[in-house]
Amino acid sequence: MTNSDDMRWWYVPLEIVMLRRWLVAAFIMNVLLLAVDYLRAESDLLLLGIISCLLFAALRASLPNVNDTLRRDISLVLSAALLGIAVYRLLRTDPTIFNIWIHCWSLLPSGLTLFWLSGRPVTVWTSRKLSDSAIEYGLMRNANLSKIYHATSTHITLLHFVAITVIPLIWIIDIAFSEGNALGGQIGDSFTTEHFSKILNGDSFWTWFRNSLIVSIGTALLGLFIAIPAGYAFSRYKFTGRDASMFSFLLVQMFPGIIILVPYFMVMKTLGLLNSHLGLILAYCVTALPLCVWMLKGFFDTIPRELEEAAALDGCNQFQVFTKVVLPLSTPAIAVTALFSFLAAWNEYLLALTFNTSNDMYTLPVGLASLISSTGQAWGDFAAASLLVSLPVALLFLFFQKFLIDGLSAGGVKG
Amino acid sequence: MVSVEFEQVNKQYEDGFQAVQNLTLDIKDKEFLVLLGPSGCGKSTTLRMLAGLEDVTGGNIRIDGMKVNHLPAGARGLGMVFQSYALYPHMSIHDNLSFGLRMMKGTDKLDGNEISKRVKEIAQLLELDDHLDKKPKELSGGQRQRVALGRALVRRPKVLLMDEPLSNLDAELRHQMRNEIRRLHDELGTTTIYVTHDQIEAMTLADRIAILDKGELQQHCAPMEAYHNPANDFVRSFLCKHIDDLVDTANALFKKPEEVNE
Secondary structure (H helix, E strand, C coil), X not given: CCHHXXXXXXXXXXXXXXXXXXXXXXXXXXHHHHHHHHHHCCHHHHHHHHHXXXXXXXXXXXXXXXXXXXXXXXXXXXXXXXXXXXXXXXXXXXXXXHHHHHHXXXXXXXXXXXXXXXXXHHXXXXXXXXXXXXXXXXXXXXXXXXXXXXXXXXXXXXXXXXXXXXXHHHHHHHHHHCCCCCCCCCCCCXXXXXXXXXXXXXXXXXXXXXXXXXXXXXXXXXXXXXXXXXXXXXHHCCCCCHHHHHHHHHHHHHCCXXXXXXXXXXXXXXXXXXXXXHHHHHHHHHHHHHHHHHHHHHHHHHCCHHHHHHHHHCCCCHHHXXXXXXXXXXXXXXXXXXXXXXXXXXXXXXXXXXXXXXXXXXXXXXXXXXXXXXXXXXXXXXXXXXXXXXXXXXXXXXXXXXXXXXXXXXXXXXX | CCCXXXXXXXXXXXXXXXXXXXXXXXXXXXXXXXXXXXXXXXXXXXXXXXXXXXXXXXXXXXXXXXXXXXXXXXXXXXXEECCCCCCCCCCCHHHHHHXXXXXXXXXXXXXXXXXXXXXXXXXXXXXXXXXXCCCHHXXXXXXXXXXXXXXXXXXXXXXXXXECCCCCCCHHHHHHHHHHHHHHHHHHCCEEEEEECCHHHHHHHCCEEEXXXXXXXXXXXXXXXXXXXXXXXXXXXXXXXHHHHHHHHHHHHHHHHHHHXX
16 A cells, blocks of 8 residues: 555545534434424424434435545435425524524535535545645645634534523513513513612512521521531541531431421421521521531542641641631632522522511512512513522622632532 | 650551551751651651651650650641642742741740741742742742741751652752752751651761661661661661662663773
8 A cells, every 4th residue: 555545544524524523413403303393283394304304314324435426426415405405494484583593403504515515625535536745735724624613613502502591581681671561572672671660669679688688698607607617627537426427418418308398397486486587597507508518528628738737837726727727728619608508598489488478578589489479470570570689699600700610620629 | 955855656546557666766966867768667657746746656755855745736846848848828938938937926926027037038048039929839849849948947946857858859859959958957957857768868868867667767877887787688678779779770871881892
């Protein structure tokens, strides 16, 4: 074998390499999208969808190899047929954004296949023996183009994730700023701030907000106050019942919350803590503590013992070792833990609903739900209020972002 | 005058492992003692017991004649250099150096001027002047090593303890720091105990070496004496044979071209 024979097997035009991957993705997406046609109960469109899927599979299987004009021609015919079906399906359905997006998943892959397979690089590669310089050129071209193609496919994937995250948000923002309290209608067809002014001027929202804030901050502070020493003790000291008590922390987590609901209620009733902030704070702490303790223990485990020994030799007593060396180093983990217990308390619904019977003591989630049930499904008010509720959380995340990454990666990966 | 005595010291860990057995050892004033032995021989445990980081199971450790078995680590007036340096990552180099001074208690308590004077002094000695405002992670390995050394020395310790301080450095830096450590010792005269498993380090640094194996002291004398009169088979194979092998390898390496010429 000469040198160029060797190289011939290694050279595949980037278009073919990309199609081999992207057609698999297109096939999977089209199979998933069959569900839409099925749910719409349009049998002929469903049939066409199934045919497209089969054609995609056939197209992927028939992608040409080197010096294989026959398979290239078959692929060309298949992709042309797919393109035709895709255009027909597009014309048959209403031109909404969602429909166009669905059909893009068969339009673009088939169109791209047709375009690339009929292009010069693939034509030459399939039809004749390439010279050394042509292969060298092709390999160079592959290297240059692959960056662009990879970036494109990554961004297409990421766009889908962005859409999944952003579209619900757009909906709720639209509902919050639309007139009336009904769902539906086109996005952006009316604009009003009446829902916001109604919510913000009403007393209830601020009462709920205050309750939520007190309960959540209380939970975070009390949780930290217990979890930091506990996590440190679990991480550094050996004592009787250490493993057992750490396991029992996990055991509590294994119960579904609803099982403990009634016992909780009875305990709170006996203690006279129904309709009080303290009752909720205690209950939330119990739920949040195990995870907080485990997270902090994991982080403390990553702090080298030698640091503490160095501090001991520098003249610190045990408490000073903890406050002057361990605590300052743990700020990321502590911030994450605080954020976690704050959020758990901020979002909790079931306990807050059970323990509190008066409107004055409602937390935000319970209050929001009451907007829907009692005042005749005020969706507009509800959307506006839920935006207002998530605002502090979004701000917290923005503020804690750096800590969050540090805390989660340091505690998680190494611990 | 500083002296350290180990008197029939034993250390048994909770799992029953006997790390140090009946160790009797004395370190004289201004001496540079190297504890040498293979890993697991108890040399680090010995050092950590002296530092107050491990409890002593039996026997006595005395510093200047005073029994320190139950004295807290910070009260023993020692400075220690750790293998991983163990610099405080959240403090600047200046704060790392001054931390021990700021923690001093009672009659030793220092005022701010004295602290900054001492930090400046030690920074100059170790050529760290330009780095005082940086955090440890901004420094190179050799610089970190010097900060660790400075942090131990700045408290003017009675005894300077070093636990394999050079094993995280590359060969050239290790050589450089080895000379630096010996120079500092000659300059300051601090009594020093140095733990290593590296025979060459031990031979070049020590006034006297204490060779340990399986928790027991094998020989305690000047380095050349140990080389010429090994006390037992272990010392012979661990120290003498190792050095002879090194010499042979080096000789063979440099002989080759001559042999080719013949």
